[in-house]
Amino acid sequence: MTDTESLKRRVRDTIDEHDEAILDLAKSVHAEPELGYKETETTRKVAEAFEGLGLDVETELAVTGARARAGGRNDADADTADAEDDEFVFAVLGELDALVNPGHPAADPETGACHACGHEAQLANLVGAAYGLVASGVVADLPGAVEFIAVPAEEYLDLEYRRGLLDSGEIEFFGGKQELIRRGYFDDVDCAAMIHAASDTPEREVSSDFSSNGFVGKTVQYEGRESHAGGAPEEGINALNAAMAGMNAVNANRETFADEDHVRVHPIVTNGGDGVNVVPADVRMESYVRAKSVDAIEDANGTTNRALESGAMAVGANVTIEDFPGYLPLRTDETLVTAFNGNARDVIGEDAVFGEHQHVTGSTDMGDVSQIVPSVHPWTGGFEGSAHSTEFGAVDEEMAYLLPAKVTASMVVDVLADPEKRAAVREAKAGKRSTDEYLEIVRRMRNTREAAYMGE
Ligand SMILES: [Zn+2]
Known part of the structure:
Protein backbone atom coordinates (compact mmCIF):
# COMPACT_ATOMS: atom_id res chain seq x y z
CA MET A 1 0.00 0.00 0.00
CA ASN A 213 -23.48 27.58 -20.63
CA GLY A 214 -23.26 30.97 -18.98
CA PHE A 215 -25.87 33.72 -19.31
CA VAL A 216 -26.92 37.35 -19.10
CA GLY A 217 -30.27 38.07 -17.41
CA LYS A 218 -32.58 40.85 -18.54
CA THR A 219 -35.81 42.69 -17.81
CA VAL A 220 -37.62 44.52 -20.61
CA GLN A 221 -40.25 47.23 -20.29
CA TYR A 222 -42.25 48.48 -23.27
CA GLU A 223 -44.04 51.76 -22.71
CA GLY A 224 -46.96 52.73 -24.93
CA ARG A 225 -50.05 54.89 -24.56
CA GLU A 226 -53.36 53.82 -23.07
CA SER A 227 -56.61 54.38 -24.89
CA HIS A 228 -60.02 52.71 -25.23
CA ALA A 229 -59.31 49.37 -26.88
CA GLY A 230 -62.69 49.35 -28.66
CA GLY A 231 -63.55 53.03 -28.98
CA ALA A 232 -60.23 54.66 -29.82
CA PRO A 233 -57.37 52.23 -30.44
CA GLU A 234 -56.01 54.67 -33.01
CA GLU A 235 -55.15 57.02 -30.14
CA GLY A 236 -53.15 54.37 -28.29
CA ILE A 237 -49.70 52.87 -28.67
CA ASN A 238 -49.89 49.16 -28.01
CA ALA A 239 -46.97 48.06 -25.82
CA LEU A 240 -48.04 44.42 -26.10
CA ASN A 241 -47.75 44.59 -29.88
CA ALA A 242 -44.29 46.10 -29.40
CA ALA A 243 -43.34 43.16 -27.16
CA MET A 244 -44.72 40.59 -29.62
CA ALA A 245 -42.91 42.23 -32.54
CA GLY A 246 -39.74 42.26 -30.43
CA MET A 247 -40.10 38.59 -29.59
CA ASN A 248 -40.74 37.70 -33.22
CA ALA A 249 -37.62 39.63 -34.17
CA VAL A 250 -35.66 37.57 -31.63
CA ASN A 251 -37.04 34.43 -33.26
CA ALA A 252 -36.07 35.78 -36.71
CA ASN A 253 -32.47 35.85 -35.51
CA ARG A 254 -32.26 32.32 -34.11
CA GLU A 255 -30.90 30.89 -37.38
CA THR A 256 -27.88 33.19 -36.99
CA PHE A 257 -26.77 31.52 -33.76
CA ALA A 258 -23.95 29.03 -34.45
CA ASP A 259 -24.69 25.45 -33.31
CA GLU A 260 -21.40 25.21 -31.41
CA ASP A 261 -22.31 28.26 -29.30
CA HIS A 262 -25.36 26.45 -27.80
CA VAL A 263 -27.33 29.72 -27.58
CA ARG A 264 -30.57 29.66 -25.58
CA VAL A 265 -32.85 32.73 -25.49
CA HIS A 266 -36.07 32.12 -23.57
CA PRO A 267 -38.11 35.28 -22.93
CA ILE A 268 -41.35 35.36 -20.96
CA VAL A 269 -44.00 38.08 -20.62
CA THR A 270 -44.49 38.91 -16.95
CA ASN A 271 -47.11 41.62 -17.50
CA GLY A 272 -49.08 41.69 -20.75
CA GLY A 273 -51.60 44.40 -19.98
CA ASP A 274 -53.93 45.43 -17.21
CA GLY A 275 -57.49 45.41 -18.52
CA VAL A 276 -58.76 43.85 -21.69
CA ASN A 277 -60.61 46.99 -22.81
CA VAL A 278 -57.56 49.24 -22.47
CA VAL A 279 -54.73 49.36 -25.01
CA PRO A 280 -51.73 48.01 -23.00
CA ALA A 281 -49.27 50.76 -22.17
CA ASP A 282 -46.93 48.94 -19.76
CA VAL A 283 -45.72 45.50 -20.79
CA ARG A 284 -42.88 43.69 -19.02
CA MET A 285 -40.70 40.80 -20.09
CA GLU A 286 -37.79 38.84 -18.62
CA SER A 287 -35.25 36.67 -20.37
CA TYR A 288 -31.91 34.97 -20.14
CA VAL A 289 -29.47 34.85 -23.03
CA ARG A 290 -27.31 31.76 -22.57
CA ALA A 291 -24.32 30.50 -24.54
CA LYS A 292 -21.18 28.42 -24.26
CA SER A 293 -18.58 31.22 -24.10
CA VAL A 294 -18.40 34.81 -22.89
CA ASP A 295 -17.97 36.02 -26.48
CA ALA A 296 -20.99 34.04 -27.66
CA ILE A 297 -23.12 35.33 -24.76
CA GLU A 298 -22.20 38.92 -25.53
CA ASP A 299 -22.76 38.45 -29.25
CA ALA A 300 -26.18 36.79 -28.86
CA ASN A 301 -27.15 39.35 -26.25
CA GLY A 302 -26.40 42.24 -28.62
CA THR A 303 -28.53 40.59 -31.29
CA THR A 304 -31.34 39.95 -28.80
CA ASN A 305 -31.37 43.55 -27.55
CA ARG A 306 -31.39 44.93 -31.10
CA ALA A 307 -34.33 42.66 -31.94
CA LEU A 308 -36.24 43.60 -28.78
CA GLU A 309 -35.72 47.28 -29.52
CA SER A 310 -37.10 46.84 -33.04
CA GLY A 311 -40.49 45.96 -31.54
CA ALA A 312 -40.70 49.42 -29.98
CA MET A 313 -39.66 51.03 -33.26
CA ALA A 314 -42.30 49.08 -35.17
CA VAL A 315 -45.22 50.56 -33.23
CA GLY A 316 -43.68 53.82 -32.02
CA ALA A 317 -43.32 52.81 -28.37
CA ASN A 318 -40.50 53.28 -25.87
CA VAL A 319 -38.41 50.44 -24.50
CA THR A 320 -36.03 50.01 -21.57
CA ILE A 321 -33.86 46.90 -21.51
CA GLU A 322 -31.95 46.24 -18.32
CA ASP A 323 -29.19 43.62 -18.45
CA PHE A 324 -27.64 42.15 -15.36
CA PRO A 325 -24.79 39.67 -14.94
CA GLY A 326 -25.85 36.04 -14.91
CA TYR A 327 -23.36 33.21 -14.45
CA LEU A 328 -20.28 32.50 -16.56
CA ASP A 418 1.40 14.70 -5.47
CA PRO A 419 3.76 17.52 -6.54
CA GLU A 420 3.04 16.74 -10.21
CA LYS A 421 -0.71 17.15 -9.78
CA ARG A 422 -0.22 20.36 -7.82
CA ALA A 423 2.05 21.68 -10.56
CA ALA A 424 -0.47 20.74 -13.27
CA VAL A 425 -3.25 22.54 -11.40
CA ARG A 426 -1.06 25.59 -10.84
CA GLU A 427 -0.23 25.65 -14.53
CA ALA A 428 -3.92 25.48 -15.40
CA LYS A 429 -4.59 28.30 -12.96
CA ALA A 430 -1.97 30.46 -14.68
CA GLY A 431 -4.06 30.22 -17.87
CA LYS A 432 -7.25 31.40 -16.14
CA ARG A 433 -8.60 34.93 -15.89
CA SER A 434 -7.48 37.06 -12.96
CA THR A 435 -10.11 38.17 -10.46
CA ASP A 436 -9.92 41.68 -11.93
CA GLU A 437 -10.44 40.39 -15.48
CA TYR A 438 -13.37 38.31 -14.24
CA LEU A 439 -14.94 41.30 -12.47
CA GLU A 440 -14.49 43.42 -15.59
CA ILE A 441 -16.54 40.90 -17.60
CA VAL A 442 -19.41 40.53 -15.14
CA ARG A 443 -19.55 44.26 -14.51
CA ARG A 444 -19.76 45.10 -18.22
CA MET A 445 -22.75 42.74 -18.47
CA ARG A 446 -24.71 45.20 -16.34
CA ASN A 447 -26.27 47.63 -18.84
CA THR A 448 -29.36 49.69 -19.44
CA ARG A 449 -30.49 50.37 -23.00
CA GLU A 450 -33.26 52.84 -23.64
CA ALA A 451 -34.90 53.77 -26.92
CA ALA A 452 -37.74 56.21 -27.43
CA TYR A 453 -39.93 56.08 -30.56
CA MET A 454 -42.99 57.67 -28.98
CA GLY A 455 -43.85 61.07 -30.43
CA GLU A 456 -45.17 63.93 -28.34
ZN1 LIG B 1 -28.49 23.24 -7.62
Whole structure:
Protein backbone atom coordinates (compact mmCIF):
# COMPACT_ATOMS: atom_id res chain seq x y z
CA MET A 1 0.00 0.00 0.00
CA THR A 2 1.51 3.34 -0.98
CA ASP A 3 1.58 6.22 1.41
CA THR A 4 -1.19 8.05 -0.41
CA GLU A 5 -3.33 4.93 -0.37
CA SER A 6 -3.01 4.59 3.39
CA LEU A 7 -3.90 8.27 3.88
CA LYS A 8 -6.99 7.79 1.75
CA ARG A 9 -7.92 4.69 3.73
CA ARG A 10 -7.76 6.71 6.98
CA VAL A 11 -9.90 9.45 5.45
CA ARG A 12 -12.59 7.04 4.25
CA ASP A 13 -12.66 5.08 7.54
CA THR A 14 -13.08 8.34 9.45
CA ILE A 15 -16.05 9.32 7.26
CA ASP A 16 -17.60 5.93 8.09
CA GLU A 17 -17.08 6.62 11.79
CA HIS A 18 -19.01 9.89 11.46
CA ASP A 19 -21.70 8.68 9.08
CA GLU A 20 -24.57 9.41 11.45
CA ALA A 21 -23.52 13.01 12.05
CA ILE A 22 -23.22 13.54 8.29
CA LEU A 23 -26.63 11.99 7.54
CA ASP A 24 -28.22 13.99 10.38
CA LEU A 25 -26.85 17.21 8.93
CA ALA A 26 -28.22 16.40 5.46
CA LYS A 27 -31.66 15.56 6.87
CA SER A 28 -31.75 18.61 9.11
CA VAL A 29 -30.86 20.92 6.20
CA HIS A 30 -33.43 19.20 3.99
CA ALA A 31 -36.12 19.69 6.65
CA GLU A 32 -35.40 23.40 7.10
CA PRO A 33 -34.92 24.90 3.62
CA GLU A 34 -33.82 28.52 3.30
CA LEU A 35 -33.52 30.68 0.18
CA GLY A 36 -30.33 32.39 -0.99
CA TYR A 37 -28.80 35.09 1.22
CA LYS A 38 -31.26 34.03 3.94
CA GLU A 39 -29.53 30.76 4.94
CA THR A 40 -28.86 31.70 8.58
CA GLU A 41 -29.88 28.40 10.20
CA THR A 42 -28.20 26.34 7.51
CA THR A 43 -25.02 28.37 7.94
CA ARG A 44 -25.20 27.80 11.70
CA LYS A 45 -25.48 24.03 11.23
CA VAL A 46 -22.43 23.87 8.98
CA ALA A 47 -20.44 26.26 11.20
CA GLU A 48 -21.19 24.08 14.23
CA ALA A 49 -19.87 21.02 12.43
CA PHE A 50 -16.66 22.87 11.53
CA GLU A 51 -16.27 24.13 15.11
CA GLY A 52 -16.76 20.58 16.37
CA LEU A 53 -13.65 19.69 14.39
CA GLY A 54 -11.70 22.38 16.23
CA LEU A 55 -11.53 24.69 13.20
CA ASP A 56 -11.70 28.48 13.32
CA VAL A 57 -14.87 29.45 11.49
CA GLU A 58 -15.70 32.70 9.74
CA THR A 59 -19.40 33.35 9.04
CA GLU A 60 -21.38 36.07 7.20
CA LEU A 61 -19.03 35.82 4.23
CA ALA A 62 -21.64 37.49 2.03
CA VAL A 63 -24.73 38.05 4.21
CA THR A 64 -24.63 34.31 5.05
CA GLY A 65 -22.06 31.57 4.44
CA ALA A 66 -19.24 30.01 6.46
CA ARG A 67 -15.69 28.96 5.88
CA ALA A 68 -12.90 27.23 7.77
CA ARG A 69 -9.34 26.37 6.80
CA ALA A 70 -7.54 23.22 7.86
CA GLY A 71 -3.91 22.29 7.60
CA GLY A 72 -1.30 24.44 6.03
CA ARG A 73 1.50 26.28 7.66
CA ASN A 74 1.10 27.63 11.13
CA ASP A 75 3.06 30.57 12.45
CA ALA A 76 5.81 28.37 13.88
CA ASP A 77 6.64 27.19 10.35
CA ALA A 78 6.61 30.65 8.85
CA ASP A 79 10.28 31.39 9.51
CA THR A 80 11.52 28.22 7.94
CA ALA A 81 9.15 28.19 5.00
CA ASP A 82 10.69 28.69 1.62
CA ALA A 83 9.34 31.93 0.20
CA GLU A 84 9.09 30.30 -3.24
CA ASP A 85 6.92 27.54 -1.89
CA ASP A 86 3.55 29.27 -1.88
CA GLU A 87 1.09 27.26 0.04
CA PHE A 88 -1.29 25.24 -2.11
CA VAL A 89 -4.96 25.74 -1.14
CA PHE A 90 -7.66 23.28 -2.20
CA ALA A 91 -11.20 24.66 -1.70
CA VAL A 92 -14.14 22.30 -1.15
CA LEU A 93 -17.50 24.01 -1.66
CA GLY A 94 -21.12 23.31 -0.78
CA GLU A 95 -24.19 25.43 -1.54
CA LEU A 96 -26.48 26.44 1.32
CA ASP A 97 -29.62 27.52 -0.48
CA ALA A 98 -32.94 25.98 -1.42
CA LEU A 99 -35.30 26.90 -4.27
CA VAL A 100 -39.04 27.57 -4.46
CA ASN A 101 -41.49 24.82 -5.35
CA PRO A 102 -44.50 24.96 -2.99
CA GLY A 103 -45.81 21.60 -4.27
CA HIS A 104 -42.73 19.67 -3.08
CA PRO A 105 -43.56 17.34 -0.16
CA ALA A 106 -40.72 18.84 1.92
CA ALA A 107 -41.54 22.47 1.07
CA ASP A 108 -41.72 25.06 3.83
CA PRO A 109 -45.46 25.84 4.09
CA GLU A 110 -44.81 29.57 4.47
CA THR A 111 -42.07 30.29 1.94
CA GLY A 112 -42.50 27.39 -0.49
CA ALA A 113 -38.75 26.80 -0.19
CA CYS A 114 -37.53 23.23 -0.60
CA HIS A 115 -34.34 21.34 -1.35
CA ALA A 116 -35.52 20.12 -4.74
CA CYS A 117 -31.99 20.57 -6.10
CA GLY A 118 -30.27 18.39 -3.49
CA HIS A 119 -28.04 21.07 -2.03
CA GLU A 120 -28.25 19.23 1.30
CA ALA A 121 -26.07 16.56 -0.39
CA GLN A 122 -23.48 19.21 -1.17
CA LEU A 123 -23.34 20.18 2.50
CA ALA A 124 -23.08 16.51 3.50
CA ASN A 125 -20.20 16.29 1.03
CA LEU A 126 -18.57 19.45 2.44
CA VAL A 127 -18.91 18.47 6.09
CA GLY A 128 -18.20 14.79 5.32
CA ALA A 129 -14.96 15.71 3.56
CA ALA A 130 -14.06 17.90 6.56
CA TYR A 131 -14.62 14.98 8.94
CA GLY A 132 -12.55 12.71 6.73
CA LEU A 133 -9.61 15.05 6.29
CA VAL A 134 -9.57 16.80 9.68
CA ALA A 135 -10.83 14.29 12.26
CA SER A 136 -8.47 11.66 10.81
CA GLY A 137 -5.51 14.01 11.21
CA VAL A 138 -4.62 13.38 7.54
CA VAL A 139 -4.71 17.05 6.57
CA ALA A 140 -1.82 17.70 8.99
CA ASP A 141 0.22 15.04 7.17
CA LEU A 142 -0.22 16.73 3.79
CA PRO A 143 1.44 19.77 2.28
CA GLY A 144 -0.96 22.66 1.66
CA ALA A 145 -4.31 23.53 3.13
CA VAL A 146 -7.97 22.71 2.59
CA GLU A 147 -10.49 25.52 2.63
CA PHE A 148 -14.06 24.42 3.40
CA ILE A 149 -16.61 26.95 2.15
CA ALA A 150 -20.39 26.87 2.56
CA VAL A 151 -21.53 29.33 -0.11
CA PRO A 152 -24.79 31.30 -0.22
CA ALA A 153 -27.28 31.83 -3.00
CA GLU A 154 -26.65 29.63 -6.04
CA GLU A 155 -30.25 29.49 -7.28
CA TYR A 156 -30.94 32.66 -9.30
CA LEU A 157 -34.33 33.63 -7.86
CA ASP A 158 -36.16 35.66 -5.22
CA LEU A 159 -34.74 38.58 -7.17
CA GLU A 160 -36.83 41.31 -5.56
CA TYR A 161 -35.22 40.53 -2.20
CA ARG A 162 -31.77 40.41 -3.76
CA ARG A 163 -32.50 43.66 -5.57
CA GLY A 164 -33.07 45.16 -2.10
CA LEU A 165 -29.67 43.84 -0.94
CA LEU A 166 -28.13 45.29 -4.08
CA ASP A 167 -29.78 48.69 -3.60
CA SER A 168 -28.70 48.86 0.04
CA GLY A 169 -25.11 48.02 -0.97
CA GLU A 170 -24.99 44.67 0.87
CA ILE A 171 -24.21 42.73 -2.30
CA GLU A 172 -23.12 43.56 -5.83
CA PHE A 173 -24.04 40.20 -7.37
CA PHE A 174 -27.08 37.94 -7.15
CA GLY A 175 -24.90 34.79 -7.15
CA GLY A 176 -23.19 33.90 -3.89
CA LYS A 177 -19.97 32.63 -5.48
CA GLN A 178 -19.73 35.79 -7.59
CA GLU A 179 -20.04 37.82 -4.43
CA LEU A 180 -17.39 35.69 -2.65
CA ILE A 181 -15.02 36.15 -5.61
CA ARG A 182 -15.54 39.92 -5.42
CA ARG A 183 -14.82 39.86 -1.70
CA GLY A 184 -11.51 38.07 -2.28
CA TYR A 185 -12.37 34.65 -0.82
CA PHE A 186 -10.82 32.88 -3.81
CA ASP A 187 -7.71 35.07 -4.04
CA ASP A 188 -5.32 32.46 -2.60
CA VAL A 189 -7.30 29.39 -3.70
CA ASP A 190 -5.51 27.13 -6.22
CA CYS A 191 -8.42 24.87 -7.15
CA ALA A 192 -12.02 24.26 -6.17
CA ALA A 193 -14.39 21.29 -6.05
CA MET A 194 -18.02 20.69 -5.27
CA ILE A 195 -20.55 18.03 -6.15
CA HIS A 196 -24.13 18.40 -7.34
CA ALA A 197 -26.98 15.91 -7.20
CA ALA A 198 -27.76 14.56 -10.68
CA SER A 199 -31.29 14.72 -12.02
CA ASP A 200 -33.09 11.36 -12.46
CA THR A 201 -30.06 9.33 -11.37
CA PRO A 202 -30.91 6.89 -8.56
CA GLU A 203 -27.93 4.74 -9.61
CA ARG A 204 -24.53 4.75 -7.89
CA GLU A 205 -23.00 6.87 -10.63
CA VAL A 206 -21.04 10.09 -11.08
CA SER A 207 -20.19 12.26 -14.08
CA SER A 208 -17.59 14.99 -13.84
CA ASP A 209 -16.30 15.80 -17.32
CA PHE A 210 -18.48 18.55 -18.74
CA SER A 211 -18.87 22.23 -19.53
CA SER A 212 -21.93 24.45 -19.20
CA ASN A 213 -23.48 27.58 -20.63
CA GLY A 214 -23.26 30.97 -18.98
CA PHE A 215 -25.87 33.72 -19.31
CA VAL A 216 -26.92 37.35 -19.10
CA GLY A 217 -30.27 38.07 -17.41
CA LYS A 218 -32.58 40.85 -18.54
CA THR A 219 -35.81 42.69 -17.81
CA VAL A 220 -37.62 44.52 -20.61
CA GLN A 221 -40.25 47.23 -20.29
CA TYR A 222 -42.25 48.48 -23.27
CA GLU A 223 -44.04 51.76 -22.71
CA GLY A 224 -46.96 52.73 -24.93
CA ARG A 225 -50.05 54.89 -24.56
CA GLU A 226 -53.36 53.82 -23.07
CA SER A 227 -56.61 54.38 -24.89
CA HIS A 228 -60.02 52.71 -25.23
CA ALA A 229 -59.31 49.37 -26.88
CA GLY A 230 -62.69 49.35 -28.66
CA GLY A 231 -63.55 53.03 -28.98
CA ALA A 232 -60.23 54.66 -29.82
CA PRO A 233 -57.37 52.23 -30.44
CA GLU A 234 -56.01 54.67 -33.01
CA GLU A 235 -55.15 57.02 -30.14
CA GLY A 236 -53.15 54.37 -28.29
CA ILE A 237 -49.70 52.87 -28.67
CA ASN A 238 -49.89 49.16 -28.01
CA ALA A 239 -46.97 48.06 -25.82
CA LEU A 240 -48.04 44.42 -26.10
CA ASN A 241 -47.75 44.59 -29.88
CA ALA A 242 -44.29 46.10 -29.40
CA ALA A 243 -43.34 43.16 -27.16
CA MET A 244 -44.72 40.59 -29.62
CA ALA A 245 -42.91 42.23 -32.54
CA GLY A 246 -39.74 42.26 -30.43
CA MET A 247 -40.10 38.59 -29.59
CA ASN A 248 -40.74 37.70 -33.22
CA ALA A 249 -37.62 39.63 -34.17
CA VAL A 250 -35.66 37.57 -31.63
CA ASN A 251 -37.04 34.43 -33.26
CA ALA A 252 -36.07 35.78 -36.71
CA ASN A 253 -32.47 35.85 -35.51
CA ARG A 254 -32.26 32.32 -34.11
CA GLU A 255 -30.90 30.89 -37.38
CA THR A 256 -27.88 33.19 -36.99
CA PHE A 257 -26.77 31.52 -33.76
CA ALA A 258 -23.95 29.03 -34.45
CA ASP A 259 -24.69 25.45 -33.31
CA GLU A 260 -21.40 25.21 -31.41
CA ASP A 261 -22.31 28.26 -29.30
CA HIS A 262 -25.36 26.45 -27.80
CA VAL A 263 -27.33 29.72 -27.58
CA ARG A 264 -30.57 29.66 -25.58
CA VAL A 265 -32.85 32.73 -25.49
CA HIS A 266 -36.07 32.12 -23.57
CA PRO A 267 -38.11 35.28 -22.93
CA ILE A 268 -41.35 35.36 -20.96
CA VAL A 269 -44.00 38.08 -20.62
CA THR A 270 -44.49 38.91 -16.95
CA ASN A 271 -47.11 41.62 -17.50
CA GLY A 272 -49.08 41.69 -20.75
CA GLY A 273 -51.60 44.40 -19.98
CA ASP A 274 -53.93 45.43 -17.21
CA GLY A 275 -57.49 45.41 -18.52
CA VAL A 276 -58.76 43.85 -21.69
CA ASN A 277 -60.61 46.99 -22.81
CA VAL A 278 -57.56 49.24 -22.47
CA VAL A 279 -54.73 49.36 -25.01
CA PRO A 280 -51.73 48.01 -23.00
CA ALA A 281 -49.27 50.76 -22.17
CA ASP A 282 -46.93 48.94 -19.76
CA VAL A 283 -45.72 45.50 -20.79
CA ARG A 284 -42.88 43.69 -19.02
CA MET A 285 -40.70 40.80 -20.09
CA GLU A 286 -37.79 38.84 -18.62
CA SER A 287 -35.25 36.67 -20.37
CA TYR A 288 -31.91 34.97 -20.14
CA VAL A 289 -29.47 34.85 -23.03
CA ARG A 290 -27.31 31.76 -22.57
CA ALA A 291 -24.32 30.50 -24.54
CA LYS A 292 -21.18 28.42 -24.26
CA SER A 293 -18.58 31.22 -24.10
CA VAL A 294 -18.40 34.81 -22.89
CA ASP A 295 -17.97 36.02 -26.48
CA ALA A 296 -20.99 34.04 -27.66
CA ILE A 297 -23.12 35.33 -24.76
CA GLU A 298 -22.20 38.92 -25.53
CA ASP A 299 -22.76 38.45 -29.25
CA ALA A 300 -26.18 36.79 -28.86
CA ASN A 301 -27.15 39.35 -26.25
CA GLY A 302 -26.40 42.24 -28.62
CA THR A 303 -28.53 40.59 -31.29
CA THR A 304 -31.34 39.95 -28.80
CA ASN A 305 -31.37 43.55 -27.55
CA ARG A 306 -31.39 44.93 -31.10
CA ALA A 307 -34.33 42.66 -31.94
CA LEU A 308 -36.24 43.60 -28.78
CA GLU A 309 -35.72 47.28 -29.52
CA SER A 310 -37.10 46.84 -33.04
CA GLY A 311 -40.49 45.96 -31.54
CA ALA A 312 -40.70 49.42 -29.98
CA MET A 313 -39.66 51.03 -33.26
CA ALA A 314 -42.30 49.08 -35.17
CA VAL A 315 -45.22 50.56 -33.23
CA GLY A 316 -43.68 53.82 -32.02
CA ALA A 317 -43.32 52.81 -28.37
CA ASN A 318 -40.50 53.28 -25.87
CA VAL A 319 -38.41 50.44 -24.50
CA THR A 320 -36.03 50.01 -21.57
CA ILE A 321 -33.86 46.90 -21.51
CA GLU A 322 -31.95 46.24 -18.32
CA ASP A 323 -29.19 43.62 -18.45
CA PHE A 324 -27.64 42.15 -15.36
CA PRO A 325 -24.79 39.67 -14.94
CA GLY A 326 -25.85 36.04 -14.91
CA TYR A 327 -23.36 33.21 -14.45
CA LEU A 328 -20.28 32.50 -16.56
CA PRO A 329 -19.67 29.23 -18.44
CA LEU A 330 -18.29 26.25 -16.51
CA ARG A 331 -15.01 24.65 -17.59
CA THR A 332 -13.82 21.61 -15.66
CA ASP A 333 -10.14 20.91 -15.02
CA GLU A 334 -8.59 17.77 -16.46
CA THR A 335 -6.36 16.96 -13.46
CA LEU A 336 -9.28 17.25 -11.05
CA VAL A 337 -11.64 15.29 -13.31
CA THR A 338 -9.09 12.46 -13.57
CA ALA A 339 -8.50 12.45 -9.79
CA PHE A 340 -12.23 12.53 -9.02
CA ASN A 341 -13.07 9.76 -11.48
CA GLY A 342 -10.22 7.53 -10.28
CA ASN A 343 -11.40 7.79 -6.69
CA ALA A 344 -15.04 7.32 -7.72
CA ARG A 345 -14.05 3.97 -9.29
CA ASP A 346 -12.22 3.01 -6.09
CA VAL A 347 -14.92 4.08 -3.65
CA ILE A 348 -18.15 3.42 -5.56
CA GLY A 349 -17.25 0.81 -8.15
CA GLU A 350 -15.50 0.19 -11.45
CA ASP A 351 -18.59 1.28 -13.45
CA ALA A 352 -19.36 4.35 -11.36
CA VAL A 353 -18.23 6.94 -13.91
CA PHE A 354 -20.76 7.52 -16.69
CA GLY A 355 -20.70 9.66 -19.80
CA GLU A 356 -18.05 11.06 -22.09
CA HIS A 357 -17.27 14.77 -22.08
CA GLN A 358 -20.49 16.68 -22.63
CA HIS A 359 -21.77 20.24 -22.78
CA VAL A 360 -24.87 21.10 -20.75
CA THR A 361 -26.92 24.18 -21.61
CA GLY A 362 -28.01 25.13 -18.07
CA SER A 363 -25.85 27.34 -15.87
CA THR A 364 -24.29 27.53 -12.38
CA ASP A 365 -22.17 30.09 -10.57
CA MET A 366 -19.55 27.36 -10.14
CA GLY A 367 -18.92 28.50 -13.72
CA ASP A 368 -17.74 31.83 -12.34
CA VAL A 369 -15.33 30.08 -9.96
CA SER A 370 -14.07 27.91 -12.83
CA GLN A 371 -13.18 31.05 -14.81
CA ILE A 372 -10.55 32.00 -12.22
CA VAL A 373 -9.43 28.70 -10.63
CA PRO A 374 -9.27 25.11 -11.93
CA SER A 375 -12.53 23.48 -10.84
CA VAL A 376 -14.54 20.30 -10.87
CA HIS A 377 -18.33 20.06 -10.39
CA PRO A 378 -19.35 16.39 -10.67
CA TRP A 379 -22.93 15.19 -10.83
CA THR A 380 -23.60 12.45 -8.28
CA GLY A 381 -26.37 9.86 -8.16
CA GLY A 382 -28.68 8.57 -5.44
CA PHE A 383 -31.54 10.91 -6.36
CA GLU A 384 -34.71 10.27 -8.31
CA GLY A 385 -37.02 12.70 -10.04
CA SER A 386 -36.19 15.66 -12.19
CA ALA A 387 -34.20 18.39 -10.40
CA HIS A 388 -36.39 21.30 -9.18
CA SER A 389 -39.57 19.17 -9.57
CA THR A 390 -41.90 17.97 -6.81
CA GLU A 391 -40.63 14.38 -7.33
CA PHE A 392 -36.97 15.14 -6.70
CA GLY A 393 -35.35 13.56 -3.65
CA ALA A 394 -32.71 11.18 -2.31
CA VAL A 395 -33.50 7.47 -2.63
CA ASP A 396 -30.10 6.00 -1.70
CA GLU A 397 -28.74 7.81 1.35
CA GLU A 398 -25.30 6.26 1.24
CA MET A 399 -24.85 7.29 -2.40
CA ALA A 400 -26.46 10.71 -1.97
CA TYR A 401 -24.76 11.77 1.25
CA LEU A 402 -21.71 9.64 2.10
CA LEU A 403 -19.90 8.18 -0.91
CA PRO A 404 -19.28 11.54 -2.67
CA ALA A 405 -17.56 12.83 0.51
CA LYS A 406 -15.18 9.85 0.40
CA VAL A 407 -14.46 10.50 -3.26
CA THR A 408 -13.98 14.25 -2.74
CA ALA A 409 -11.71 13.84 0.30
CA SER A 410 -9.66 11.18 -1.52
CA MET A 411 -9.27 13.52 -4.51
CA VAL A 412 -7.99 16.23 -2.16
CA VAL A 413 -5.42 13.78 -0.75
CA ASP A 414 -4.33 12.77 -4.26
CA VAL A 415 -3.77 16.37 -5.36
CA LEU A 416 -2.12 17.66 -2.19
CA ALA A 417 0.14 14.60 -1.89
CA ASP A 418 1.40 14.70 -5.47
CA PRO A 419 3.76 17.52 -6.54
CA GLU A 420 3.04 16.74 -10.21
CA LYS A 421 -0.71 17.15 -9.78
CA ARG A 422 -0.22 20.36 -7.82
CA ALA A 423 2.05 21.68 -10.56
CA ALA A 424 -0.47 20.74 -13.27
CA VAL A 425 -3.25 22.54 -11.40
CA ARG A 426 -1.06 25.59 -10.84
CA GLU A 427 -0.23 25.65 -14.53
CA ALA A 428 -3.92 25.48 -15.40
CA LYS A 429 -4.59 28.30 -12.96
CA ALA A 430 -1.97 30.46 -14.68
CA GLY A 431 -4.06 30.22 -17.87
CA LYS A 432 -7.25 31.40 -16.14
CA ARG A 433 -8.60 34.93 -15.89
CA SER A 434 -7.48 37.06 -12.96
CA THR A 435 -10.11 38.17 -10.46
CA ASP A 436 -9.92 41.68 -11.93
CA GLU A 437 -10.44 40.39 -15.48
CA TYR A 438 -13.37 38.31 -14.24
CA LEU A 439 -14.94 41.30 -12.47
CA GLU A 440 -14.49 43.42 -15.59
CA ILE A 441 -16.54 40.90 -17.60
CA VAL A 442 -19.41 40.53 -15.14
CA ARG A 443 -19.55 44.26 -14.51
CA ARG A 444 -19.76 45.10 -18.22
CA MET A 445 -22.75 42.74 -18.47
CA ARG A 446 -24.71 45.20 -16.34
CA ASN A 447 -26.27 47.63 -18.84
CA THR A 448 -29.36 49.69 -19.44
CA ARG A 449 -30.49 50.37 -23.00
CA GLU A 450 -33.26 52.84 -23.64
CA ALA A 451 -34.90 53.77 -26.92
CA ALA A 452 -37.74 56.21 -27.43
CA TYR A 453 -39.93 56.08 -30.56
CA MET A 454 -42.99 57.67 -28.98
CA GLY A 455 -43.85 61.07 -30.43
CA GLU A 456 -45.17 63.93 -28.34
ZN1 LIG B 1 -28.49 23.24 -7.62
